[in-house]
Structure formats: structure tokens, C-alpha cells
Amino acid sequence: MTAGDTVRVGVGGRALDIEIRWVGEGGAEAPLLVFLHEGLGSVSMWREFPRELCEAAGCRGLVYSRPGYGQSTPRAPEEIWNPDFMHRQALDVLPAVLRAVGVDVQRRPPWLFGHSDGGSIALLHAAHAGARVAGAIVLAPHILVEELSVSSIEKARQAYLETDLRQRLARHHADPDSAFWGWNRIWLDPRFRDWSIEREIATIACPLLAVQGVDDEYGTLEQIRGIARRVPRAELLELADCGHSPHRDQARAVIEACVAFMTRHAR
Numbered sequence: 269m270t271a272g273d274t275v276r277v278g279v280g281g282r283a284l285d286i287e288i289r290w291v292g293e294g295g296a297e298a299p300l301l302v303f304l305h306e307g308l309g310s311v312s313m314w315r316e317f318p319r320e321l322c323e324a325a326g327c328r329g330l331v332y333s334r335p336g337y338g339q340s341t342p343r344a345p346e347e348i349w350n351p352d353f354m355h356r357q358a359l360d361v362l363p364a365v366l367r368a369v370g371v372d373v374q375r376r377p378p379w380l381f382g383h384s385d386g387g388s389i390a391l392l393h394a395a396h397a398g399a400r401v402a403g404a405i406v407l408a409p410h411i412l413v414e415e416l417s418v419s420s421i422e423k424a425r426q427a428y429l430e431t432d433l434r435q436r437l438a439r440h441h442a443d444p445d446s447a448f449w450g451w452n453r454i455w456l457d458p459r460f461r462d463w464s465i466e467r468e469i470a471t472i473a474c475p476l477l478a479v480q481g482v483d484d485e486y487g488t489l490e491q492i493r494g495i496a497r498r499v500p501r502a503e504l505l506e507l508a509d510c511g512h513s514p515h516r517d518q519a520r521a522v523i524e525a526c527v528a529f530m531t532r533h534a535r
Contacts, residue, residue, distance in 0.1 A: 270452035292322025304386030310338030358392035481510030
């Protein structure tokens with residue numbers, strides 16, 4: 269498959285078109301790194317970072333837009349996500365995408381690279397997939413809901429209603445309302461305040477690197493320090509002068525850390 273492909277997957281009795289992009293070099297035997305985007309992300313919003321990381325690490329990469337995002341099947345206007353929406357992505361959608369593109373997770377377990385909500389999805393998948401994941405790298409993941417997160421997401425709602433944020437998101441999403449309101453409404457839903465994966469991630473056995481900016485506006489350092497208390501093998505990287513997107517704010521430091529981490533834990 270080439271860049272800009274779409275694959276059809278079946279999830280929960282629905283047929284969904286998923287936007288994908290392959291990056292990096294190497295055939296089916298090369299290590300695979302699967303990129304899981306943030307709550308408002310998509311294939312195009314990663315820009316060139318996946319390619320740059322894969323070239324530095326000597327691996328190939330699979331980048332995809334989750335349902336509701338990018339050029340994938342949009343969320344229906346009346347569809348309201350439930351508090352388990354990240355579980356559904358980790359346990360239903362991600363495995364379906366890997367099957368659709370022909371990844372043999374038993375023979376060649378992939379690496380996961382997740383940012384923000386995508387980081388949480390990576391953690392959940394790793395917690396349940398066991399040896400079917402080679403390792404996970406998570407940037408600014410969420411393992412619980414903090415007041416800082418809710419406050420920043422409320423500000424994002426105002427920006428979407430009052431500024432050009434919708435127009436800017438339209439550059440990356442066929443249906444920006446699908447992407448924004450799916451994410452924003454569930455994060456601000458009172459039912460979501462008690463969401464936590466703190467206990468669930470304790471079963472993660474694969475190598476794990478958790479990265480967060482000291483100035484992250486969507487979460488405190490408790491998010492990754494909480495991971496370290498529950499996953500003893502986890503390695504942490506806290507970056508100064510860095511916000512919620514370390515791969516944009518400190519790209520070189522992130523790439524260097526990821527390459528060193530993957531090299532240490534190569535199978």
C-alpha cells in the first residue's frame with residue numbers, strides 16, 4: 269500500500285473506512301511502529317514526524333486516522349461517545365486496522381507510539397495484548413482525569429466556537445465537527461470525570477517509555493509518574509520547556525530518546 273490509502277474494517281457490526289499512511293523503509297520483516305494520534309489529531313496532523321522517527325530508528329511506520337478523524341469515516345452527528353471510547357479504540361479498532369493491513373502480531377509484534385489520547389489507547393492495548401506488542405512509547409498520555417485537563421478542554425471549546433480553530437482543523441479533517449465534538453463532549457461529560465486506567469495498566473509487560481513536557485497544559489507530571497509506580501519497567505522522560513506535544517516542541521530530544529529506547533529493547 270502507498271501513502272494516502274484507505275482500508276475497510278469491520279467494528280461492532282459497522283463497516284468503516286480508515287485513512288492510513290505508510291512511512292519509513294523496509295519490508296515486512298522490518299520492525300513496525302504504529303502511530304496513534306491525539307484527541308484532535310489525524311494522519312496529516314503528525315506532519316513529518318513519523319517519517320523522521322522511522323528513518324532514525326530504521327523501521328517502517330503505520331499512521332492512521334481513527335474513525336471520526338482525518339479522512340476516515342466521520343462520526344455521525346447524533347453519535348455520542350461513551351466513557352469507554354478509548355477502550356473501544358484500543359481493543360476493537362486498533363486490532364481491526366492491523367488485521368486489515370496484514371500485520372501478523374503473533375510473528376512480528378508491532379511497536380506502539382501514542383500521543384495524548386493515543387498514548388492512553390497504546391497503554392490500554394499493551395495492557396491487554398501481552399506479547400503481541402513489542403514495546404510502547406507514549407507522549408503526554410492520560411491515565412486519569414485531572415482538573416487541569418478539563419479546564420484546558422473547556423478553553424478549547426470556547427476557541428472552537430469563537431476563533432478560527434474550526435477552520436484550522438478543517439485542513440486536517442474532512443469533517444472537523446466530527447473530530448472536535450466527539451472528543452470535546454466526552455471529555456466534558458460528567459460521566460467521564462471518574463475515568464481511570466491506573467489499575468488496568470499494571471499488567472503491561474512490554475518495554476514502556478513515557479514522555480511528558482513539564483509545561484503540559486493538559487496534564488500534570490502525575491500522569492507519567494503514576495505509570496512508573498504501576499509499571500516498574502517503565503522509563504520516564506520529563507522535558508523542560510515543553511508543552512503537551514513533545515514531538516513538536518522537542519522533536520530532536522524525543523527522536524533520540526525513542527531510538528535509544530528501541531535499540532535497547534530490540535528483539
